[in-house]
Amino acid sequence: MSRGCARAWSSSANLGPGFDSLAVAHRAYFDAACVEAEPGPGRVRLNITGPFSKHVGAPNTAEVALESLLRSMGLRYDLRVTLWKGVPVSAGLGGSAASSVAALAAASEALDLGLGPAEVTRIAGAAEEAAAGSPHFDNAAASSFGGLVVVLGDDEEVSVRSFRLDLRLLVLRPLLKPVEQKTKLMRSVLPSSVPFRSHVRDLSRALSLLASLLSGDLRSAGKVMSDETVTPYRAPLVPCFNEVRKALMAEGAYGVAISGAGPSLIALGPEEELERLAAAGLRAYRLCGLEAEAKVVGVAEGFEPLSPSEMSKLMSYSGP
Numbered sequence: 541m542s543r544g545c546a547r548a549w550s551s552s553a554n555l556g557p558g559f560d561s562l563a564v565a566h567r568a569y570f571d572a573a574c575v576e577a578e579p580g581p582g583r584v585r586l587n588i589t590g591p592f593s594k595h596v597g598a599p600n601t602a603e604v605a606l607e608s609l610l611r612s613m614g615l616r617y618d619l620r621v622t623l624w625k626g627v628p629v630s631a632g633l634g635g636s637a638a639s640s641v642a643a644l645a646a647a648s649e650a651l652d653l654g655l656g657p658a659e660v661t662r663i664a665g666a667a668e669e670a671a672a673g674s675p676h677f678d679n680a681a682a683s684s685f686g687g688l689v690v691v692l693g694d695d696e697e698v699s700v701r702s703f704r705l706d707l708r709l710l711v712l713r714p715l716l717k718p719v720e721q722k723t724k725l726m727r728s729v730l731p732s733s734v735p736f737r738s739h740v741r742d743l744s745r746a747l748s749l750l751a752s753l754l755s756g757d758l759r760s761a762g763k764v765m766s767d768e769t770v771t772p773y774r775a776p777l778v779p780c781f782n783e784v785r786k787a788l789m790a791e792g793a794y795g796v797a798i799s800g801a802g803p804s805l806i807a808l809g810p811e812e813e814l815e816r817l818a819a820a821g822l823r824a825y826r827l828c829g830l831e832a833e834a835k836v837v838g839v840a841e842g843f844e845p846l847s848p849s850e851m852s853k854l855m856s857y858s859g860p
Contacts, residue, residue: 544649545574545851548641549840550627551634551682552711552799552806556765557745561691563634563682564806565840568711569627571635573602573642574851577650580618582610589855590625592635595718601636602643605667609644612663619647624854630718632800633711634679640664641683645843657684657842662698674727679800686842688753703754705839710807710814711799712821714779714832726801729773738768762794762808771798778802780828787824793817 549570553563571590584606588596602623610617621643627635641664648655661684665677677693677700685702692699719725745764752761775781778798784805785796793809809817818834825832846854 541576541578542650542652543574543576543848544646544651545572545846545848546642546645546649546843547572547846548638548645548683548843549686550638551679551840552632552804553634553678553682554770554797554800555749555806556771556795556797557742557749557767559767559770560676560678562689562746562750563678563691564688564705564709565682565686565842566709566711567837567840568835569633569635569638570840571627571638571642572624572846572851572854573639573646574622574846574848575606575643575646575650576620577617577647579616582607582616583618584610584621585619586621586623588623588625590623592625592627592629593623595629596625596639597629597720599670601640601664601667601670604670605640605644605663606647608663608667609647613653615651617651619650621646622851622855624851626854628713628718628804630720630722631713632798632802632804633713634683634800636668636670636723637664637679638683640667641680641843645845649845657681657702658698658700660684660843661700665693665698684842686840688750688839690750702842705753707753707756707758707808708811708814708836708838710793710809710818710821711804711835711837712784712807712818712825712832713804713834714825714830716779716803716830723801726774726777729777730770731773734769742767742769758808758810759794765795765797765808774798774802780825780830781805783828784821784824788817788821791817791820
């Protein structure tokens, strides 16, 4: 029997105007997985533990991704998988992608497959159909490559460009009961078509956001963390979004956006002011009637192997 373990970090997709095409990996949360492999017909047995394990629904993206891996590569192995769920479920933080990326990276270690981030992104992004109702690759790419990713992808081909970013950002997560099939719901409210001028303006925003982030101009990046074609339809379903965004901007944030499908938010601001902005965000949530969690975090790297001892330490912690 062979064994491998790996970790994949959380991520925030869209960043305002970059729907299904921009995402950033961050060190707010992570999932970890261990895979034990032995010759067999291709069964996958999954055990989920960790602080957010009780909220994971079925089918799980990690299981779907591993079954796809075995099938596509013609591998005759049974896999026993332990998934440590450290990314909050249904929070807009790439939790389903982190699970599948960690599991695929662990399987690659166990079976000595040498899977790179491009292969992992393709399989993990396709597995997102289990959580979102359709494949999408932004969060999977961020957790696989790390940094800021630009994604062009469909069922047939996925292209990813990744960029290192040296910055810190604010992640705010309202403490809400997970909504089943939340990503699918949040996609269902989007329009089937948008006005041409709105499309052009959002394209300009996305390009300006990318250029500003890569040049380190966070103030300019924050100014274009908005859009006309997605956020206006999702904002009414994101509790306290407008109130918290208004409070953060009044306190000096450069920009605030819904993280993925929400309800979490991501914000840019002066690095020396992020802790103060975090406190302001929590205060705004409380005034709106919700408790929340705030984290000031750096940009994360891609998936990485874990030693058995590192995984054992995680397994001894089940969270608050």
